[in-house]
Amino acid sequence: MSTAVTPKVYGWCPGALRPMMSGDGLVVRVRAPLGRLSPEQACGLAALSQAHGSGLVDISARANLQLRGIREEAHAALIAGLRDLDLLDEDAGAEARRNITLTPFWQAGDVSHQIALELAAALTEATDLTLPGKFGFAVDCGAAPVLTDTAADIRIERDQSNADGLLLRADGADTGLPVTAEAAAGEALALARWFLDQGGATEGRGRMHQLTARRAPPAAHAAPAPGATRLAPQRPGATPLGLLVALEFGQMPAHTLAKLADHGVLRLTPWRMLLVEGIDSLPPLPGLILDATDPxxxxxxxxxxxxxxxxxxxxxxxxxxLAAxxxxxxxxxxxxxxxxxxxxxxxxxxxxATGNDEFSLIRNGTAADQPLKTRLSAGALRAAPELLTEGS
Ligand code: SF4
Structure with a gap:
């Protein structure tokens, strides 16, 4: 019989310097600067994963790379390897603060690129700033936003009512602060401090949307911001910058990462995809989904x-x-x-999953919502996948 178990919420994200223990060893998350890996860095990460971990590599919902199954006793050697690859922050505090998701479609020298560099430097230097473990920033200044479905607490976006302007916005607020590219990083940190001053964080937890649900943003944030519209999902295929490839369940074997590095510079995306710069096709590789119609x-x-x-x-x-x-x-x-x-x-x-070989079915809800059916076994679902949709 299944028993209700409340899942443990850690309230922070793993880093490289502060990894998280999981069932298969340490999870070590690497925040690649600008979400970009040179072929040398990608190859080096693949080698570190194979030497010290399970040889499985994830891409997170905030466009970070995650090495799984790292043995505790190998963590120091892994850190040395990451330092050699120039993929390590000064300390765990700087690593935690530098929680930036950058549009994968940035171009060298554009506004998103400039702001992301300045914001990363400002957050690294802000040693007095202690934000909740999951607090993050989105830099999304392309002509149309692509990160509105990506979790972030402070957003810097193109002002949709003034294509030349930028808007800094507290997540959840429907108004923002017009900013210049030069001022954006500084104003983003000011908004983070406002969040703390307003009591947004309690015992190291708290998100901006929770604060803006009960409190208006600062008075200067008066410019209307468009409501968040649901974006069409990104699909594998060619883009002006290169090829988008999806990872099955956001995971790939380390040797696939090493192979990908043969084809170009990699950009990490928050959509469990990689963008391989400068190419428009790839041969099949284990763990990759190249076909936009793949179930x-x-x-x-x-x-x-x-x-x-x-x-x-x-x-x-x-x-x-069940995919098909x-x-x-x-x-x-x-x-x-x-x-x-x-x-x-x-x-x-x-x-x-509610027990060993027991699943609850929820329609149009989250994993914690009220189920429509309970105690479905994997065998029953495989034998009759119409159980998922019948009666809907
Ligand atoms: S949702 Fe999955 S990965 Fe997350 S805590 Fe539960 S079992 Fe683990």
Whole structure:
């Protein structure tokens, strides 16, 4: 019989200097500057993953690379390797503060590039700034925003009512502060300090949208900001900057990362995809999805058992097997517990593991929402995938 278990919420994200223990060893997250890896850095990371970890590499929902299964006793050697690759912050505080997601479509010298560099430097220097562990910044100044579905607490975007202008916005607020590119980083830090002054953080936790739900942003943030519109999902394929390739469940074997490095500079995206600069095609590689119609793009699944200690069941094998049964335009999220790491928002279809080989089905909700059906076994779902959609 299943028992209700409240998943543990850590309230912080792992880094390289402050890794997180998981069921398969340490999770070490690397915040590549500007979300970009040179071929040497990508090859070096692949080698470190194989030498010190499980040889599996994730891409996070904030466009960071995550080395899994790192052995505790190998952490110091891994850190030395990351330092040699120029992928290490000065200390754990600087690493935690430098939580910036940059539009993957930035171009050298453009406004997004300039602001991201200045913001990273300002956050590194702001040693007195102690923000909640998950507090982050989005720099998204292309002609149209691409990060509105990506979690961030402070956003710097193109002003949609003035194409030459920029708007700094507290997440959740419908007004913002017009800023110049030169002033944007400084104003972003001022807004972070306002968040702290207003009591936005309690015991190291708290998000901007929670504060703006109960308090108006600073008075100077008076310019109207367009409401967040849901973006069409990014798909694998050619872009003006290079080729977007998806990773099955946001994960790939380290040798795929090394192979990709043969083809060019890599940009990390928050969509569980990589952008390989300067190419428009790739040969198939393990763990990569190159076809925009691949059914695996219609499923997401967290690490599940046995990699996550909180997981109640294996998730990804089931997601692979059910992918073809998910109708076009729908999405199936399979979660190892009610925390819903792989898809924190609502999904059309969600299966939440509630026990060993027991899943609850939720429609148009999150992994923690009220289920429509309970105690579905993986075998029953595989035998009759119409259980997912019947009666809807
Ligand atoms: S949702 Fe998945 S990865 Fe997240 S804590 Fe639960 S089992 Fe672990």
């Amino acid at each position: 695996r793009l219609r499923v997401s699944a967290c690490t599940g058992a046995p990699g996550c200690p909180q997981a109640r069941a294996v998730t990804r094998d089931l997601a692979r097997d 049964a998910v109708p076009a335009g729908q999405h199936l999220h399979i979660s190892g517990c009610a925390k819903g790491c792989a898809c924190p928002g609502a999904a059309p279809l969600t299966l939440t």
